[in-house]
Amino acid sequence: MTLIRENIAIETNAPVMVLFGGNPERMNEVDAEKFESTFFVFTGINAIILACYFIFVLKKPFQNGIAFSIAAIALIQIVAWTSVYFYKPQRY
Secondary structure (H helix, E strand, O other): OEEEEEEEEEEOHHHHHHHHHOOOOOOOOHHHHHHHHHHHHHHHHHHHHHHHHHHHOOOOOOHHHHHHHHHHHHHHHHHHHHHOOOOOOOOO
């Protein structure tokens, strides 16, 4: 979806932002980064849940190998995007 503001086309994912409580017309850079980081932290949490399902429910060697890889990447993702969420820019 494209928003046109002051003759500048801004690409945005307005339906998703409205779904998560964001207002696409009033979203600035800081709000957009917080929205994006929240989305990726929840994605990482879902990946951890999937890895636990592979390890504790399926219990097959192939799924266990995938689970440890998914869990490692998800932990890195959660740490990185949490730091982005709590970052306070000095210019605002």
